[in-house]
Each structure stands twice: as structure tokens, then as C-alpha cells.
Amino acid sequence: MFETFWFALPIWMQDLLVFLALLAPLFIAGLICLRGYRITPLLVGLLRRHRMISLTFMALIATSVAISASLIAQERGLRAGTARAAEKFDLVVAAPGSEITAMLAAVYLQPSALALVDGDTYIKIATHELVSLAAPLAFGDSWNGAPVVGTTDAFIEHLGDGLSTGRMFATIDEAIAGAAVDLSIGDKIAPVHGDGSAGAVDEHGFEYEIVGTLPATGSPWDKAILVPVESVWDVHNLPNGHGSDWDGTLGAPFAPEHFPGTPAVLVRAEALWANYALQSEFNTDPNTMAFFPGSVLAQLHALMGDIRQLMSVLAVTTQVLVAIAVLSGLAMLSKLLSRRLALLRALGAPRRFILALNWGFATVLIVIGAGIGLVLGIGATAILSAMITQRTNVLVTAHLGWPELHIVAGFVSFVAILSFIPAYAASRRPITEDLRT
Amino acid sequence: MRIAYLAAFLLSTTAVYADDHKHEEHAEQGSHLAELGEVHLLHAWAPASEGGDVLVFMEIENEGHETVTLLGAHAHIAAKVELVGFELKDGHGHYEPLPKLPIAAGAHMTLAPNGVAFQLSGVSEHLHQGDEFALHIEFAAGEIEMMVQVEAAGATQHSHAGHNH
Structure with a gap:
């Protein structure tokens, strides 16, 4: 029943739904975590005060997303380019x-x-x-x-x-x-x-x-x-x-x-x-x-299919490693902020508010970083395509597509869920000790 | 004398083994081979699948003296069967329906991934490795039933490919 419905949908609709499904954990977590709180003014204040650290973290995420997305798009572009070059050879x-x-x-x-x-x-x-x-x-x-x-x-x-x-x-x-x-x-x-x-x-x-x-x-x-x-x-x-x-x-x-x-x-x-x-x-x-050159090429591409999967795994692993490094950095930052957070607690802010603020801070860095990464990825893809075209004489016109968006959406959701760990740790810190430091 | 008895015993067991093996080979050939006049169809196979669209491949040898024309096929497990050929368009490969496929006298046609295939649409069953199903293949000269063996999901050829029958 579901299969019949799914395969009856246009391809773009299937891709869009997969994209939204991959982002769903982020939205659900956000709704639950931020429910009833207006953390925006404090969040903006945090971002402003720690401008350089925030920018550095976002740049790290953006770079890893851009490199991964452009490499995967390039592989797809090269595949299509070599196939187009063989089309006239029946x-x-x-x-x-x-x-x-x-x-x-x-x-x-x-x-x-x-x-x-x-x-x-x-x-x-x-x-x-x-x-x-x-x-x-x-x-x-x-x-x-x-x-x-x-x-x-x-x-x-x-x-x-x-x-x-x-x-x-x-x-x-x-x-x-x-x-x-x-x-x-x-x-x-x-x-x-x-x-x-x-x-x-x-x-x-x-x-x-x-x-x-x-x-x-x-x-x-x-x-x-x-x-x-x-x-x-x-x-x-x-x-x-x-x-x-x-x-x-x-x-x-x-x-x-x-x-x-x-x-x-x-x-x-x-x-x-x-x-x-x-x-x-x-x-x-x-x-x-x-x-048929097209058939021989398709066989070669089928062999390369495994390489594409490997590339996708490596790309996601790299992104997750960078994200973990960023989250570790945020955990250290929350220690530096512990006095201010303890003050908030002393003024009556519940633990969940502290958790929401920390999670919101990490998630904003991740989402903005990934967004910038996608924009950078478009540029990097165009540059790499031009280089490959010049070297191989096979016109490669790679562009970011749904597969890259799916990977980035999955990455953002996964890291957003992961960032609950340092946020939770920050919310459990002892108030009295932190106020004394 | 004892050696002669031993030799006779060994020869007789070898003959029995050879006979058994011949029977096995015939049984195996029965499921891997179909014939319509001088057209031999060999090693029909399909990758394991959860249903939907399934491609079937095989080898067809026209050992006759006249061109034979392949027209299509039908199967009870599929809503529709089409003869299709792989083609590149706009940098992407896809399968186009073929109205017919003449096979010249003496020619061998290999239906293989990224080439010619029978495309079964609306397959109602899950096909597991080791399963078999019947495919009725239509030529201009007549129709023949052949058993299709289901291979592993990522298979690129029949597990007996390369064997001579």
C-alpha cells in the first residue's frame, strides 16, 4: 500500500519528503526543548559576546560540509559528463x-x-x-x-x-x-x-x-x-x-x-x-x-557505485568528527560561561531553560554553519568542475542536488541531537560552586 | 587376480558415478536450458528483489539458418513484461522498450544488465535468491516457457554463466 503510494509520487516530491524526514528530528527536538521559552534575546547576546568563537565553529562546520558536498556532487557530475560524451557513439x-x-x-x-x-x-x-x-x-x-x-x-x-x-x-x-x-x-x-x-x-x-x-x-x-x-x-x-x-x-x-x-x-x-x-x-x-560504449560505461559506473557509497560514508564521518570537535569546544565554552549560567539559575531560571539555551546555541552554530557550507559547496563544485573539464576534456557540469541536501540534513539532525549531551551537562552543574568561581 | 578384481570394482563404481553425474547434468540442463527449434535459450536469471520492476536476462543462441525474431514475453508473476534495451540519454542510462529483436542465423544474443532485458513490471511476489519462476518467451515462430533462476540482489550474471550446455 505505502510502496504503491510512494512510487506514484514524482521523484522531486520523494526527494523533498526524504529531506524533510531527515530534518524532522531537529524540529521535533527543537519543539520539545524550546517549548515555553523565549531564548532568542539571550542567544543573540551569547553569539555577540562570543563572536570570534562562534564564527570559528561555524567556519569549521561550513568547510567540512562544503568539501563533502562538492566532492560527492563532483563524482555525480563526472559520471554524467562521461556518459554524455559517449552518447553519440551508438x-x-x-x-x-x-x-x-x-x-x-x-x-x-x-x-x-x-x-x-x-x-x-x-x-x-x-x-x-x-x-x-x-x-x-x-x-x-x-x-x-x-x-x-x-x-x-x-x-x-x-x-x-x-x-x-x-x-x-x-x-x-x-x-x-x-x-x-x-x-x-x-x-x-x-x-x-x-x-x-x-x-x-x-x-x-x-x-x-x-x-x-x-x-x-x-x-x-x-x-x-x-x-x-x-x-x-x-x-x-x-x-x-x-x-x-x-x-x-x-x-x-x-x-x-x-x-x-x-x-x-x-x-x-x-x-x-x-x-x-x-x-x-x-x-x-x-x-x-x-x-555499446554506454553499456561499458554503465558497468564501470556500477563498479564506481561502491566508491560513491564509500565517499558518502567518509564525507559524513568527516562532518561528524568536525561536529564532535565543535561540541567539545562548546562544552569547554559552557564551563567558561558557568558563572553566568549559575547566576541565571540563582535568579530562578529552571534547569531546562539552561539546557534549552545551551542546545539552542550549539544548534544555531550547526545550522548556520551547514547553510554557509552548502553555499560554499556550490562555488567549490563549480571550481572543481572547471578543473576536471580542463584536465579531461570531458565537460563536467556538476551542481549540488538532493543527495547532498539529504546528507547535510541528516548531519544537521544527528549533530543537533548529539548536542544535547554538552547542553545537559551544562544544565546539571552545581550553582553554588559555579557562583563562587 | 586380486588386482584385477580391484580394478574391475573401481571401473564399475566409476561408471556408476559417471552415469549419476550425467543424470544430474541433465536435470540441471533441464532448468537452465530451453529450446524452440534450433533456438537455444540458456541461463535465464533475475536479481533478487522485493517485487515491483524486475529485469530478466538470458543467453539466446540461434543455431538455425534463418533469422528469428524475439517479440516479448509474459509471466504470471508480473502485470506486464516488455522487451527493453539500455540507452544513454542526457548523461543518464535508462531502458527503452524494443518492439522486436531479430537474431541473425548463427548469432548469439546475450541479454545482460545495461543491455537488452525483459522488464517485468508490477511483480507481485518477493523474489529470493534460489527461487525460480516461469517466463513465457514469444518469438515470431512460437512461444516457449523457461524457468528463471533468482540470483543475489547485486548479481551481474547467472551463477552458471560460462558453462557450456
Whole structure:
């Protein structure tokens, strides 16, 4: 009955209710503890008098909340960013081997040594009745650290849903620059063999002219330079995929006997069912391995799921440790305040009032500290996202969401309940002794 | 002579053991294997669950000479069964319904997490590890019943995956 009701609710409503349920102990404790008392004037006085200590405690809580929340949000952002970067890669066909290695090479452009798909196999893939797009992806060259990838105009159209400026390459010495490559139309580049990191630069003695640029895709392909696949084969002294009677028109159809091989083929069918049918067919073929980058990534993310849980536990533990340190500090502070509190008691304030005042003081620090922590967390998340995007070329747009709010709400409630311990201890202090000190 | 008797005794017990093992294997195969013509269905499994939505996975081998088309399934424990495929959209993975799934002659289709699956909705029972339930799988050429084994809640494959039947 409850399950049916719960799952019928919209997701945002479920999240909101969980958030409120996590805050409920704080509100219930507050209602019981503060019932019948107006502690606000005294509380404000306490906060003013101990401004520096209060600010320090709030800053400690805020920092721990901000770090924890931004780290958890970052992990979620990176997960979504890597998934978005793989969205354009419906099905990748490569020679049998490691799916992860092939995915890292084809989707994230990480240098990898892959076996080649031969001409006959490529033609079989490209001419399959269910295939609407089959594009060779030939890696291995670079310019100024930017990978130079040989492919066809059909793949470029698919990747960027068109160009942002210029036109498609029409001859083998023309190229298209990714959105994050510092090149403009008309610039000329001479690629080198490899990723250029080994120091020794082995130039091919071949120049490309940039004739178009791609819009941003949020993937490492924004850092790539895309060239006709024929030119990649040509500069490596391989057949260019076409026979001797080739008229220079780039792209398909390729002649199997002149096709030197490609490390990966991007395959696309119009419908999802057709992509899965193609995967089973190419996976059964002993010459090929077909995989959905999205599925491989989801498996990796599932492995990372455990890490996320561990991160959440560590984040909460850190917050609780900081909170315990703050509560210990407050316990010491209440000893310093013992004379004033004893005076209140002597004037007729009941023990519960002293308990309410101490608890209120600790809870205000915790709630304000956590609130500031969330605001700081938004800033920290944006900074970390920008750093990760710059380092990985995977667009990470992390932002604080319900999971972080749930953790912070749980933390605030837990520590608020915990702060009854020093508050109770303060309310049980002997009046006479404290007045004498 | 004694050695000969001993050898004969050992051989006879080995034969009995081998026969028993064969029977066990057949019984095991019976629950892990279903056949429709030259289509073999193996290792159907689902993770343990408290009901609601449940995904069922298996291996399908088309050893025939013609394409077979998988259309869907039904089960008495679920209100609805759909053939679904995993897809990434806006950075998040989800399962999309598939109207059909052709399996080419000689091809093997693996229904696995983050891939193709049967999605059972409105499952009325709690599924515990070790339980079994029947799933009726519909092909264009006919229908076949297969027992689905319930594995641990976090399982990623059938406990007998990799065995050849």
C-alpha cells in the first residue's frame, strides 16, 4: 500500500519528503526543548559576546560540509559528463580484444594500440541492411597534443550535428577543427606521428588546411582535429581505401582490397532494436567485437557505485568528527560561561531553560554553519568542475542536488541531537560552586 | 587376480558415478536450458528483489539458418513484461522498450544488465535468491516457457554463466 503510494509520487516530491524526514528530528527536538521559552534575546547576546568563537565553529562546520558536498556532487557530475560524451557513439565495432581499451580509444581518444578491422569486414559492416552510418575512426597522429583522427564527412555531421563555421573537407589536405582546438579557418597544420609526448617528433611532411570547425560536444573530441581517413592512410604509405581509378571523392564507398584497416568503426542504425541486432551479429563474427560504449560505461559506473557509497560514508564521518570537535569546544565554552549560567539559575531560571539555551546555541552554530557550507559547496563544485573539464576534456557540469541536501540534513539532525549531551551537562552543574568561581 | 578384481570394482563404481553425474547434468540442463527449434535459450536469471520492476536476462543462441525474431514475453508473476534495451540519454542510462529483436542465423544474443532485458513490471511476489519462476518467451515462430533462476540482489550474471550446455 505505502510502496504503491510512494512510487506514484514524482521523484522531486520523494526527494523533498526524504529531506524533510531527515530534518524532522531537529524540529521535533527543537519543539520539545524550546517549548515555553523565549531564548532568542539571550542567544543573540551569547553569539555577540562570543563572536570570534562562534564564527570559528561555524567556519569549521561550513568547510567540512562544503568539501563533502562538492566532492560527492563532483563524482555525480563526472559520471554524467562521461556518459554524455559517449552518447553519440551508438555502437563501436573493433577487432576482438578489450572493450574498455577500445572504448577509451574511440570515445575518449586515449592513445591505445588496437588491432585493425580489415577491408572485407568493414565492407560487411558498412553494407549491412540495418546500418545507416558506418564510419572508420583512424587514430595515431597528433598536432600540438591534439589528436588527429581520420574519418568520413558522415561521422563529422553525426558528431556535431553539422559544423559551426566553414565547410566540410573536400580534398585530402583539408581538415575540421574541434571546438576547443586553437585553430581558425585558413590555418595550416603539420601533424606528427603519435601523441607527441615522447619528445621525438616524427613529422609526416604533410600539411592540412582548416576549412571548418565543429560546435562544442562536451567530449574529448572537442580537442581533436578531424581529417579525411584517406589522408591518414596516405601519409603512412598505405593504400588510401580506393582503387587506382579513384576520382578523389572522399569517403564511402571503399574498395575492400585497397582498405588498409581501421582500429574502430562507428556504427549507427536508425532504431535501438536494430543497434542491438547488429551488436549480436558482429559479436558472433570471430573477426569483430561490437559494444555499446554506454553499456561499458554503465558497468564501470556500477563498479564506481561502491566508491560513491564509500565517499558518502567518509564525507559524513568527516562532518561528524568536525561536529564532535565543535561540541567539545562548546562544552569547554559552557564551563567558561558557568558563572553566568549559575547566576541565571540563582535568579530562578529552571534547569531546562539552561539546557534549552545551551542546545539552542550549539544548534544555531550547526545550522548556520551547514547553510554557509552548502553555499560554499556550490562555488567549490563549480571550481572543481572547471578543473576536471580542463584536465579531461570531458565537460563536467556538476551542481549540488538532493543527495547532498539529504546528507547535510541528516548531519544537521544527528549533530543537533548529539548536542544535547554538552547542553545537559551544562544544565546539571552545581550553582553554588559555579557562583563562587 | 586380486588386482584385477580391484580394478574391475573401481571401473564399475566409476561408471556408476559417471552415469549419476550425467543424470544430474541433465536435470540441471533441464532448468537452465530451453529450446524452440534450433533456438537455444540458456541461463535465464533475475536479481533478487522485493517485487515491483524486475529485469530478466538470458543467453539466446540461434543455431538455425534463418533469422528469428524475439517479440516479448509474459509471466504470471508480473502485470506486464516488455522487451527493453539500455540507452544513454542526457548523461543518464535508462531502458527503452524494443518492439522486436531479430537474431541473425548463427548469432548469439546475450541479454545482460545495461543491455537488452525483459522488464517485468508490477511483480507481485518477493523474489529470493534460489527461487525460480516461469517466463513465457514469444518469438515470431512460437512461444516457449523457461524457468528463471533468482540470483543475489547485486548479481551481474547467472551463477552458471560460462558453462557450456
